[in-house]
Amino acid sequence: MTTSTFTILLGGDLAITDRLRAELAGSRFIAADSGMKHAEELGVTPELWVGDFDSTDAALTARWPDVQRQPYPSAKNETDGEIATAEAISRGAERLIFAGAIGGERSDHLLQHFVHAMSLAERGLDILLTSGEEEAVPLLPGKKVLDLPKDSLFSIIGFSALEGLDITGARYPLKQFGLPFGSSRTVSNVAEGPVEFSLFAGRAIIIARPRDFSGA
Numbered sequence: 001m002t003t004s005t006f007t008i009l010l011g012g013d014l015a016i017t018d019r020l021r022a023e024l025a026g027s028r029f030i031a032a033d034s035g036m037k038h039a040e041e042l043g044v045t046p047e048l049w050v051g052d053f054d055s056t057d058a059a060l061t062a063r064w065p066d067v068q069r070q071p072y073p074s075a076k077n078e079t080d081g082e083i084a085t086a087e088a089i090s091r092g093a094e095r096l097i098f099a100g101a102i103g104g105e106r107s108d109h110l111l112q113h114f115v116h117a118m119s120l121a122e123r124g125l126d127i128l129l130t131s132g133e134e135e136a137v138p139l140l141p142g143k144k145v146l147d148l149p150k151d152s153l154f155s156i157i158g159f160s161a162l163e164g165l166d167i168t169g170a171r172y173p174l175k176q177f178g179l180p181f182g183s184s185r186t187v188s189n190v191a192e193g194p195v196e197f198s199l200f201a202g203r204a205i206i207i208a209r210p211r212d213f214s215g216a
Contacts, residue, residue, distance in 0.1 A: 005095040006088035009035035009046065010081050011055060012110075013103030015132030016041050019210055020099070023128065027097060030088055031067070032080040035100050036060055042099075048087055051080035079109070082116065095126040102131035114205055118159065133211060139197055139204040146208060148191035153215045154208040156186035156197075164200025169193055171215075176200075190215040 007027040011034035014020075021042075029044050033051030037060060050070045053061075072083060081098070088096060101113040114136065117127045121138035129136040137146065139156065148154060156165075162179040171190040179185055179202075186204075197206065 004092055005097065006030060006091070006093040007097040007099050008032060008081060008084045008088060008101075009038045010098055010100035010113075011035045011037070011104065012100040012106075013131045013133075014038045014041075014100045017132045017211070020130060020132045023097060023130065024099070028088075028091070030084045032084040034060070035080075035084075036064060036067075038100055039064070048084075050083050050087060052076065079112065081109075081113070085116070085120070089125075093125070096120060096128075098127075098129045100131065101129035102134045102136060115159075118203055118205070133209065135208045135210065137206045137208075139199055139206050141199050141201055144197045144206070145194055146191075146197070146206065147194045148208055149210050149213075150191060150193050151213045151215070152191050152208065152210050153212045154189055154191055154195065154206060156189075157205045157207060158183065158186070159203040159205065162199060162202035162204055164198070165202075166198035167195065169195040179204075188215060 005027045007024050007029050009029060009031040029046040031039060031046040031049045033053055034055040036049055039046055046067055048070060049067045052072050098113060113129055117129055118138045121127050121140055127138055158179050158181055161181040165174055165177040165179055167174045169192050171192060
């Protein structure tokens with residue numbers, strides 16, 4: 001991993017696992033509002049802390065007096081996470097990891113994270129969303145390989161109809177499959193090790209559960 005990898009600390013759930021630490025190793029960090037709460041557990045110091053700080057309490061602020069803060073008004077046109085993303089890209093980000101992007105109380109934020117991730121992937125950025133327990137990766141036309149533990153669960157959720165979908169390295173492989181929009185056919189597959197995905201047309205999100213072996 002190079003310093004062109006940035007991790008955006010978001011306010012959702014984050015389980016600190018060995019896999020998560022390995023994924024974040026060597027990354028630069030930017031915190032979005034209450035996402036700063038994860039920095040202490042991770043043992044990292046973000047280079048920037050952005051947001052309207054409406055979900056940051058005084059105690060959290062007091063613990064990080066030396067981190068540069070960039071405040072924004074509550075009445076703004078972007079989420080704190082989107083502002084943090086723009087800052088990372090302006091600093092040379094080529095890979096973005098959104099830690100704390102999955103889970104939490106706001107399902108609207110979760111869905112926005114998914115579509116935002118898709119739009120960033122369409123711009124050529126390498127994207128990972130994670131809660132530590134779950135990971136999500138955009139799947140666009142082309143190939144993608146995920147290094148998943150054997151017998152762990154993963155699903156593909158289509159954000160459109162999918163054409164020419166291949167899945168290899170899974171219990172339920174597919175070859176040149178057409179997935180109708182809204183179909184559940186690609187929910188709850190099981191990795192046999194690293195899984196390769198290939199797609200001819202469409203948009204989807206791969207959601208993996210690297211510590212869930214309930215399908216084994």
